[in-house]
Amino acid sequence: MLHPIRHTLKDKTPLYVFVSVLFLMGVVFGALMVNALTLEQQQDISRYLGDFFLSINEGGVEFQTQAFWDVAALHLKWLGLIWLLGLSVIGLPGILILDFLKGVLIGFTVGCLVGQYTWKGLLFALVSVAPHNLIVIPALLIASVAAIGFSLNIIRSRVLMSRTGQATRPFLSYTGLTLAMAAVLLAVSSFETWVTPVMMKWVTPLIA
Template sequence: MPFLKHTFRDQTPLYVFVAVLFLVGVIFGALMVGALTLDQQQDLAGYLDNFFVSIHQGNVNESHSFFDITMLHLKWIGLIFILGLSVIGLPGILVLDFLKGVLIGFSVGYLVAQYSWKGLLLALLSIAPHNLFIIPVLMISSVAAITFSLHMIRSRFFMQRNQSLKRPLTSYITLTLAMALLMVGISSFETFVTPVLMQWVTPLFIKV
Protein backbone atom coordinates (compact mmCIF):
# COMPACT_ATOMS: atom_id res chain seq x y z
CA MET A 1 0.00 0.00 0.00
CA PRO A 2 1.81 3.13 -1.18
CA PHE A 3 -0.19 5.37 1.11
CA LEU A 4 0.80 3.34 4.18
CA LYS A 5 4.43 3.33 3.08
CA HIS A 6 4.31 7.11 2.87
CA THR A 7 2.66 7.29 6.27
CA PHE A 8 5.19 5.14 8.10
CA ARG A 9 8.40 5.85 6.23
CA ASP A 10 8.27 9.17 4.41
CA GLN A 11 6.48 11.34 6.95
CA THR A 12 9.22 11.78 9.55
CA PRO A 13 8.82 15.59 9.67
CA LEU A 14 5.11 15.18 10.41
CA TYR A 15 5.80 12.67 13.17
CA VAL A 16 8.34 15.04 14.70
CA PHE A 17 5.89 17.94 14.46
CA VAL A 18 3.06 15.97 16.07
CA ALA A 19 5.39 14.69 18.81
CA VAL A 20 6.61 18.22 19.59
CA LEU A 21 3.03 19.48 19.63
CA PHE A 22 2.10 16.74 22.08
CA LEU A 23 5.07 17.55 24.33
CA VAL A 24 4.13 21.22 24.33
CA GLY A 25 0.65 20.15 25.41
CA VAL A 26 2.13 18.06 28.25
CA ILE A 27 4.15 21.05 29.47
CA PHE A 28 1.15 23.36 29.21
CA GLY A 29 -1.02 20.88 31.11
CA ALA A 30 1.56 20.58 33.90
CA LEU A 31 1.73 24.37 34.18
CA MET A 32 -2.07 24.54 34.46
CA VAL A 33 -1.84 22.78 37.83
CA GLY A 34 -0.40 25.95 39.34
CA ALA A 35 -3.43 27.92 38.17
CA LEU A 36 -5.92 25.86 40.19
CA THR A 37 -7.77 27.70 42.92
CA LEU A 38 -7.86 26.37 46.48
CA ASP A 39 -11.48 25.24 46.04
CA GLN A 40 -10.61 23.38 42.85
CA GLN A 41 -7.69 21.68 44.57
CA GLN A 42 -9.91 20.61 47.46
CA ASP A 43 -12.57 19.27 45.09
CA LEU A 44 -10.01 17.24 43.16
CA ALA A 45 -8.43 15.96 46.37
CA GLY A 46 -11.83 14.83 47.68
CA TYR A 47 -12.63 13.07 44.41
CA LEU A 48 -9.27 11.28 44.41
CA ASP A 49 -9.67 10.22 48.06
CA ASN A 50 -12.96 8.50 47.20
CA PHE A 51 -11.43 7.03 44.05
CA PHE A 52 -8.50 5.56 45.97
CA VAL A 53 -10.86 3.92 48.46
CA SER A 54 -12.92 2.41 45.64
CA ILE A 55 -9.83 1.04 43.89
CA HIS A 56 -8.42 -0.34 47.14
CA GLN A 57 -11.69 -2.10 47.93
CA GLY A 58 -11.96 -3.43 44.39
CA ASN A 59 -15.27 -1.66 43.77
CA VAL A 60 -14.80 -1.39 40.01
CA ASN A 61 -17.41 -2.50 37.50
CA GLU A 62 -14.95 -3.83 34.93
CA SER A 63 -17.45 -4.60 32.17
CA HIS A 64 -18.95 -1.11 32.43
CA SER A 65 -15.50 0.48 32.61
CA PHE A 66 -14.29 -1.47 29.58
CA PHE A 67 -17.19 -0.23 27.48
CA ASP A 68 -16.72 3.39 28.58
CA ILE A 69 -12.95 3.37 28.12
CA THR A 70 -13.18 1.64 24.74
CA MET A 71 -15.80 4.06 23.46
CA LEU A 72 -13.75 7.04 24.64
CA HIS A 73 -10.65 5.87 22.76
CA LEU A 74 -12.62 4.88 19.66
CA LYS A 75 -14.34 8.27 19.58
CA TRP A 76 -10.90 9.91 19.66
CA ILE A 77 -9.72 7.76 16.73
CA GLY A 78 -13.00 8.33 14.90
CA LEU A 79 -12.83 12.09 15.30
CA ILE A 80 -9.28 12.18 13.94
CA PHE A 81 -10.44 10.04 11.01
CA ILE A 82 -13.36 12.33 10.20
CA LEU A 83 -11.21 15.45 10.47
CA GLY A 84 -8.71 13.87 8.08
CA LEU A 85 -11.44 13.46 5.47
CA SER A 86 -11.96 17.22 5.27
CA VAL A 87 -9.38 19.86 4.48
CA ILE A 88 -10.88 22.28 7.00
CA GLY A 89 -10.50 19.62 9.71
CA LEU A 90 -6.70 19.64 9.45
CA PRO A 91 -6.21 22.16 12.30
CA GLY A 92 -8.61 20.14 14.44
CA ILE A 93 -6.28 17.13 14.31
CA LEU A 94 -3.46 19.26 15.71
CA VAL A 95 -5.77 20.60 18.41
CA LEU A 96 -6.66 17.05 19.48
CA ASP A 97 -3.00 16.07 19.74
CA PHE A 98 -2.26 19.16 21.80
CA LEU A 99 -5.30 18.50 24.01
CA LYS A 100 -4.21 14.91 24.64
CA GLY A 101 -0.86 16.20 25.82
CA VAL A 102 -2.57 18.74 28.07
CA LEU A 103 -4.72 16.06 29.70
CA ILE A 104 -1.75 13.81 30.43
CA GLY A 105 0.46 16.69 31.58
CA PHE A 106 -2.23 18.00 33.91
CA SER A 107 -2.94 14.56 35.39
CA VAL A 108 0.70 13.76 36.07
CA GLY A 109 1.48 17.31 37.19
CA TYR A 110 -1.38 17.35 39.68
CA LEU A 111 -0.48 13.98 41.19
CA VAL A 112 3.15 15.00 41.63
CA ALA A 113 2.25 18.44 43.01
CA GLN A 114 -0.33 17.02 45.42
CA TYR A 115 1.35 13.80 46.57
CA SER A 116 5.07 14.28 45.76
CA TRP A 117 6.92 10.97 45.18
CA LYS A 118 3.79 8.95 45.89
CA GLY A 119 2.01 10.84 43.14
CA LEU A 120 4.86 10.14 40.74
CA LEU A 121 4.71 6.45 41.61
CA LEU A 122 0.96 6.42 41.04
CA ALA A 123 1.38 8.20 37.70
CA LEU A 124 3.94 5.62 36.60
CA LEU A 125 1.54 2.78 37.40
CA SER A 126 -1.83 4.28 36.46
CA ILE A 127 -1.15 6.76 33.64
CA ALA A 128 2.09 5.78 31.94
CA PRO A 129 1.56 2.07 31.04
CA HIS A 130 -1.44 2.33 28.69
CA ASN A 131 -0.49 5.78 27.42
CA LEU A 132 2.82 4.37 26.21
CA PHE A 133 0.65 2.58 23.63
CA ILE A 134 -2.13 5.13 23.20
CA ILE A 135 0.19 7.98 22.28
CA PRO A 136 1.90 6.15 19.35
CA VAL A 137 -1.51 4.98 18.08
CA LEU A 138 -2.84 8.54 18.15
CA MET A 139 0.33 9.83 16.49
CA ILE A 140 0.06 7.26 13.68
CA SER A 141 -3.64 8.07 13.22
CA SER A 142 -2.95 11.80 13.22
CA VAL A 143 -0.11 11.62 10.71
CA ALA A 144 -2.21 9.38 8.46
CA ALA A 145 -5.10 11.86 8.68
CA ILE A 146 -2.84 14.82 7.93
CA THR A 147 -1.22 12.96 5.04
CA PHE A 148 -4.57 12.04 3.51
CA SER A 149 -5.85 15.59 3.93
CA LEU A 150 -2.74 16.98 2.21
CA HIS A 151 -3.18 14.38 -0.53
CA MET A 152 -6.71 15.66 -1.13
CA ILE A 153 -5.42 19.23 -1.34
CA ARG A 154 -2.86 18.25 -3.97
CA SER A 155 -5.33 16.17 -6.01
CA ARG A 156 -8.27 18.57 -5.88
CA PHE A 157 -6.78 22.04 -5.82
CA PHE A 158 -3.45 21.74 -7.62
CA MET A 159 -2.14 20.02 -10.75
CA GLN A 160 -3.21 16.48 -9.82
CA ARG A 161 -6.96 16.91 -10.27
CA ASN A 162 -7.37 13.67 -12.21
CA GLN A 163 -5.61 11.53 -9.59
CA SER A 164 -7.93 8.98 -7.98
CA LEU A 165 -8.46 9.06 -4.23
CA LYS A 166 -9.75 5.48 -4.12
CA ARG A 167 -6.44 3.81 -3.21
CA PRO A 168 -5.32 6.40 -0.62
CA LEU A 169 -8.81 6.38 0.92
CA THR A 170 -8.82 2.57 1.15
CA SER A 171 -5.39 2.59 2.78
CA TYR A 172 -6.47 5.37 5.15
CA ILE A 173 -9.57 3.44 6.22
CA THR A 174 -7.55 0.23 6.65
CA LEU A 175 -4.99 1.98 8.84
CA THR A 176 -7.71 3.62 10.93
CA LEU A 177 -9.45 0.28 11.50
CA ALA A 178 -6.13 -1.26 12.56
CA MET A 179 -5.56 1.57 15.04
CA ALA A 180 -9.11 1.13 16.34
CA LEU A 181 -8.46 -2.56 16.97
CA LEU A 182 -5.27 -1.67 18.82
CA MET A 183 -7.26 0.76 20.94
CA VAL A 184 -9.65 -2.03 21.92
CA GLY A 185 -6.69 -4.09 23.13
CA ILE A 186 -5.25 -1.10 24.99
CA SER A 187 -8.65 -0.49 26.57
CA SER A 188 -8.62 -4.07 27.86
CA PHE A 189 -5.24 -3.47 29.49
CA GLU A 190 -6.45 -0.17 30.97
CA THR A 191 -9.61 -1.80 32.32
CA PHE A 192 -8.30 -5.05 33.75
CA VAL A 193 -4.59 -4.49 34.44
CA THR A 194 -4.26 -0.82 35.43
CA PRO A 195 -6.60 -1.13 38.47
CA VAL A 196 -4.51 -4.05 39.71
CA LEU A 197 -1.36 -1.96 39.43
CA MET A 198 -3.07 0.89 41.24
CA GLN A 199 -4.14 -1.41 44.10
CA TRP A 200 -0.47 -1.88 44.92
CA VAL A 201 -0.02 1.81 45.77
CA THR A 202 -3.46 3.01 46.86
CA PRO A 203 -2.80 2.07 50.52
CA LEU A 204 -0.29 4.93 50.52
CA PHE A 205 -3.09 7.40 49.79
CA ILE A 206 -5.86 6.12 52.06
CA LYS A 207 -6.32 8.18 55.18
CA VAL A 208 -6.62 6.02 58.28
Protein backbone atom coordinates in the same frame (compact mmCIF):
# COMPACT_ATOMS: atom_id res chain seq x y z
CA MET B 1 -2.82 -3.36 5.94
CA LEU B 2 0.82 -3.22 7.01
CA HIS B 3 1.87 -1.40 3.83
CA PRO B 4 0.20 1.93 4.71
CA ILE B 5 1.73 1.76 8.18
CA ARG B 6 5.23 1.26 6.78
CA HIS B 7 4.61 4.01 4.25
CA THR B 8 3.52 6.59 6.79
CA LEU B 9 6.36 5.70 9.17
CA LYS B 10 8.98 6.05 6.44
CA ASP B 11 7.85 9.03 4.38
CA LYS B 12 6.29 11.34 6.95
CA THR B 13 8.99 11.84 9.54
CA PRO B 14 8.64 15.67 9.62
CA LEU B 15 4.94 15.33 10.36
CA TYR B 16 5.68 12.86 13.16
CA VAL B 17 8.13 15.30 14.69
CA PHE B 18 5.60 18.12 14.41
CA VAL B 19 2.65 16.31 16.02
CA SER B 20 4.91 14.81 18.70
CA VAL B 21 6.22 18.26 19.65
CA LEU B 22 2.64 19.57 19.63
CA PHE B 23 1.57 16.76 21.94
CA LEU B 24 4.49 17.38 24.30
CA MET B 25 3.62 21.08 24.37
CA GLY B 26 0.14 20.04 25.45
CA VAL B 27 1.59 17.89 28.24
CA VAL B 28 3.70 20.80 29.50
CA PHE B 29 0.75 23.18 29.25
CA GLY B 30 -1.49 20.76 31.14
CA ALA B 31 1.08 20.36 33.90
CA LEU B 32 1.47 24.14 34.20
CA MET B 33 -2.31 24.52 34.46
CA VAL B 34 -2.14 22.80 37.84
CA ASN B 35 -0.14 25.73 39.22
CA ALA B 36 -2.77 28.14 37.93
CA LEU B 37 -5.55 26.57 39.99
CA THR B 38 -6.98 28.55 42.87
CA LEU B 39 -6.60 27.30 46.43
CA GLU B 40 -10.26 26.29 46.51
CA GLN B 41 -9.89 24.29 43.29
CA GLN B 42 -6.78 22.57 44.64
CA GLN B 43 -8.64 21.65 47.82
CA ASP B 44 -11.55 20.24 45.80
CA ILE B 45 -9.14 18.11 43.75
CA SER B 46 -7.37 16.98 46.91
CA ARG B 47 -10.66 15.87 48.48
CA TYR B 48 -11.72 14.07 45.31
CA LEU B 49 -8.42 12.22 45.01
CA GLY B 50 -8.43 11.38 48.71
CA ASP B 51 -11.91 9.86 48.48
CA PHE B 52 -10.97 8.04 45.29
CA PHE B 53 -7.84 6.45 46.79
CA LEU B 54 -9.70 5.54 49.97
CA SER B 55 -12.42 3.86 47.92
CA ILE B 56 -9.84 1.83 45.98
CA ASN B 57 -7.98 0.85 49.13
CA GLU B 58 -11.14 -0.28 50.91
CA GLY B 59 -12.72 -1.85 47.86
CA GLY B 60 -15.71 0.44 48.14
CA VAL B 61 -18.55 0.63 45.68
CA GLU B 62 -17.40 4.08 44.56
CA PHE B 63 -14.48 2.43 42.80
CA GLN B 64 -15.89 0.42 39.95
CA THR B 65 -13.77 -0.62 37.00
CA GLN B 66 -15.10 0.47 33.65
CA ALA B 67 -16.52 -2.06 31.25
CA PHE B 68 -14.31 -3.02 28.32
CA TRP B 69 -16.57 -1.43 25.71
CA ASP B 70 -16.77 1.82 27.69
CA VAL B 71 -12.99 2.10 27.66
CA ALA B 72 -12.74 1.01 24.03
CA ALA B 73 -15.50 3.41 22.95
CA LEU B 74 -13.62 6.35 24.43
CA HIS B 75 -10.47 5.56 22.47
CA LEU B 76 -12.33 4.67 19.27
CA LYS B 77 -14.36 7.88 19.35
CA TRP B 78 -11.14 9.89 19.56
CA LEU B 79 -9.67 7.88 16.68
CA GLY B 80 -12.87 8.15 14.63
CA LEU B 81 -12.95 11.92 15.03
CA ILE B 82 -9.37 12.15 13.78
CA TRP B 83 -10.33 10.00 10.78
CA LEU B 84 -13.33 12.17 9.97
CA LEU B 85 -11.35 15.40 10.26
CA GLY B 86 -8.73 13.97 7.92
CA LEU B 87 -11.32 13.58 5.17
CA SER B 88 -11.65 17.34 4.74
CA VAL B 89 -9.14 20.14 4.38
CA ILE B 90 -10.99 22.31 6.90
CA GLY B 91 -10.61 19.55 9.48
CA LEU B 92 -6.81 19.81 9.46
CA PRO B 93 -6.61 22.33 12.35
CA GLY B 94 -9.00 20.14 14.34
CA ILE B 95 -6.55 17.23 14.19
CA LEU B 96 -3.79 19.40 15.63
CA ILE B 97 -6.12 20.67 18.36
CA LEU B 98 -7.03 17.09 19.34
CA ASP B 99 -3.35 16.12 19.62
CA PHE B 100 -2.67 19.17 21.77
CA LEU B 101 -5.72 18.51 23.98
CA LYS B 102 -4.66 14.90 24.50
CA GLY B 103 -1.36 16.16 25.81
CA VAL B 104 -3.11 18.69 28.05
CA LEU B 105 -5.32 16.01 29.60
CA ILE B 106 -2.38 13.74 30.39
CA GLY B 107 -0.20 16.59 31.64
CA PHE B 108 -2.95 17.92 33.89
CA THR B 109 -3.75 14.48 35.31
CA VAL B 110 -0.13 13.68 36.12
CA GLY B 111 0.45 17.22 37.36
CA CYS B 112 -2.44 16.95 39.82
CA LEU B 113 -1.22 13.61 41.16
CA VAL B 114 2.36 14.82 41.59
CA GLY B 115 1.24 18.17 43.01
CA GLN B 116 -0.89 16.52 45.68
CA TYR B 117 1.17 13.42 46.54
CA THR B 118 4.71 14.11 45.19
CA TRP B 119 6.57 10.87 44.48
CA LYS B 120 3.63 8.73 45.56
CA GLY B 121 1.46 10.53 43.02
CA LEU B 122 4.11 9.96 40.39
CA LEU B 123 4.17 6.26 41.26
CA PHE B 124 0.39 6.06 40.92
CA ALA B 125 0.58 7.86 37.56
CA LEU B 126 3.16 5.33 36.38
CA VAL B 127 0.76 2.43 36.97
CA SER B 128 -2.57 4.10 36.14
CA VAL B 129 -1.82 6.61 33.36
CA ALA B 130 1.44 5.60 31.74
CA PRO B 131 1.10 1.90 30.75
CA HIS B 132 -1.80 2.04 28.30
CA ASN B 133 -0.91 5.54 27.08
CA LEU B 134 2.49 4.25 25.97
CA ILE B 135 0.51 2.51 23.22
CA VAL B 136 -2.54 4.76 22.90
CA ILE B 137 -0.57 7.94 22.25
CA PRO B 138 1.64 6.52 19.44
CA ALA B 139 -1.44 4.95 17.85
CA LEU B 140 -3.29 8.26 17.88
CA LEU B 141 -0.25 10.13 16.60
CA ILE B 142 0.14 7.65 13.74
CA ALA B 143 -3.53 8.13 12.89
CA SER B 144 -3.11 11.91 13.12
CA VAL B 145 -0.15 11.91 10.74
CA ALA B 146 -2.09 9.75 8.29
CA ALA B 147 -5.06 12.13 8.53
CA ILE B 148 -2.85 15.20 8.02
CA GLY B 149 -1.11 13.50 5.11
CA PHE B 150 -4.43 12.66 3.47
CA SER B 151 -5.65 16.24 3.87
CA LEU B 152 -2.42 17.61 2.43
CA ASN B 153 -2.72 15.16 -0.44
CA ILE B 154 -6.13 16.61 -1.25
CA ILE B 155 -4.68 20.11 -1.20
CA ARG B 156 -1.75 19.18 -3.46
CA SER B 157 -3.79 17.14 -5.91
CA ARG B 158 -7.10 18.72 -6.82
CA VAL B 159 -7.43 15.96 -9.36
CA LEU B 160 -8.56 13.77 -6.46
CA MET B 161 -11.73 15.78 -6.34
CA SER B 162 -12.69 14.89 -9.92
CA ARG B 163 -11.23 11.44 -10.56
CA THR B 164 -12.64 8.72 -8.41
CA GLY B 165 -9.97 6.22 -9.43
CA GLN B 166 -7.21 8.51 -8.25
CA ALA B 167 -8.91 9.05 -4.92
CA THR B 168 -9.66 5.42 -4.13
CA ARG B 169 -6.15 4.16 -3.39
CA PRO B 170 -5.12 6.96 -0.97
CA PHE B 171 -8.48 6.71 0.78
CA LEU B 172 -8.21 2.94 1.21
CA SER B 173 -4.65 3.26 2.46
CA TYR B 174 -5.68 5.94 4.94
CA THR B 175 -8.71 4.00 6.13
CA GLY B 176 -6.72 0.76 6.37
CA LEU B 177 -4.17 2.39 8.65
CA THR B 178 -6.94 3.83 10.80
CA LEU B 179 -8.52 0.39 11.14
CA ALA B 180 -5.16 -1.05 12.14
CA MET B 181 -4.84 1.59 14.88
CA ALA B 182 -8.41 0.75 15.96
CA ALA B 183 -7.35 -2.88 16.44
CA VAL B 184 -4.38 -1.72 18.52
CA LEU B 185 -6.64 0.44 20.68
CA LEU B 186 -9.01 -2.47 21.25
CA ALA B 187 -6.11 -4.57 22.49
CA VAL B 188 -4.93 -1.78 24.78
CA SER B 189 -8.47 -1.31 26.09
CA SER B 190 -8.45 -4.89 27.39
CA PHE B 191 -5.24 -4.15 29.33
CA GLU B 192 -6.71 -0.91 30.68
CA THR B 193 -9.91 -2.70 31.72
CA TRP B 194 -8.53 -5.74 33.51
CA VAL B 195 -4.88 -5.10 34.36
CA THR B 196 -4.65 -1.40 35.20
CA PRO B 197 -7.20 -1.55 38.08
CA VAL B 198 -5.22 -4.37 39.69
CA MET B 199 -2.02 -2.32 39.46
CA MET B 200 -3.84 0.65 40.96
CA LYS B 201 -4.92 -1.45 43.94
CA TRP B 202 -1.32 -2.52 44.51
CA VAL B 203 -0.06 1.05 44.76
CA THR B 204 -3.00 2.76 46.48
CA PRO B 205 -2.16 1.55 50.04
CA LEU B 206 0.99 3.67 49.88
CA ILE B 207 -1.16 6.75 49.32
CA ALA B 208 -4.37 6.09 51.26
